[in-house]
Amino acid sequence: KKIILLSVFVYAFSLIGKSQIFNIQDGTAVNDDKARPCITVTFEPDASEAKKAWKSYLRKKYDLKLKNDRGNDLKAEEAVFPAVTSRTMDFYTRFQKNKDENTTKMNVFVKFGYDIYLNKTDNPSEYASLMSIIKDFSVEFLRTHYNDRLKDLNSELAKIGRASCRERV
DSSP states (O other), X not given: OHHHHHXXXXXXXXXXXXXXXXXXXXXEEEETTEXXXXXXXXXXXXHHHHHHHHHHHHHHHHOOOOEEOSTTOEEEEEXXXXXXXXXXXXXXXXXXXXXXXXXXXXXEEEEXXXXXXXXTTTOHHXXXXXXXXXXXXXXXXXXXXXXXXXXXXXXXHHHHHHHHHHHHO
């Protein structure tokens, strides 16, 4: 009994240690077969979970509907996203799983024309708006993700506690 309880606590602390994985920064990633400026977020949750949450967040909060593209990619072509800019854009998000580090990278690209991508230098206010949206999403998504994991862990601890009490009787 004590070994099982100790194992659960070790597992819980390992989850808490992993929960610190979060980084958001200016990035460069390949889109349309070239390196393009993007905003890159790195976190621990799985790519499929992040993709679903991002798609839902943008639809509910900004009425931006993303469509599935190849693999784990999402896109909205000729989209209007007033929270970022009044200009029409192609909006792309690519999710990549890094199995070595057990992390997911989320790259967000905005394309205004044939070869014109949103970047910090040429579009500072639009870039700042998109960065703010991505930060807000990340905080909400990670809070929900880790709260759900804690609920699961508490449920497991409660089951072990109930089983332990039954054995004593």
